[in-house]
Every structure is written in structure tokens, then in C-alpha cells.
Amino acid sequence: MQSSGIERLIKREQTYHIKNSEKRVLARKLLQRKIQSQELARKLKTILVKKVRGL
DSSP, X not given: OOOOHHHHHHHHOOSSOOOHHHHHHXXXXXXXXXXXXXXXXXXXXXXXXHHHHTO
């Protein structure tokens, strides 16, 4: 079951200070994860389109 957006925000809430260098690393990881998921979605979409067309 997926948690709602508010629950995720509460879970992610930081109680301690994060250094700027750590923020950069985390932002880079987040961006890479986002790009990977977009690429995966694109690949899955092309596979599904091919299956539907019957090629």
C-alpha cells in the first residue's frame, strides 16, 4: 500500500542539520533515481506498445 504525500513528508522530515555537500549528494542521487525511473517507464511503454500492436 502506498503512503500518502503527507505521510511521506512526515517520514522524510529531518530533525538534524544536513551540510550543503550532503544536500548536493542527496540531490544528485534523487535526480539519478528520477532519470532511471523515467527511462524504465519509457522502455516499458515501448514494450507494451509493441505487444499491443502485435509485432
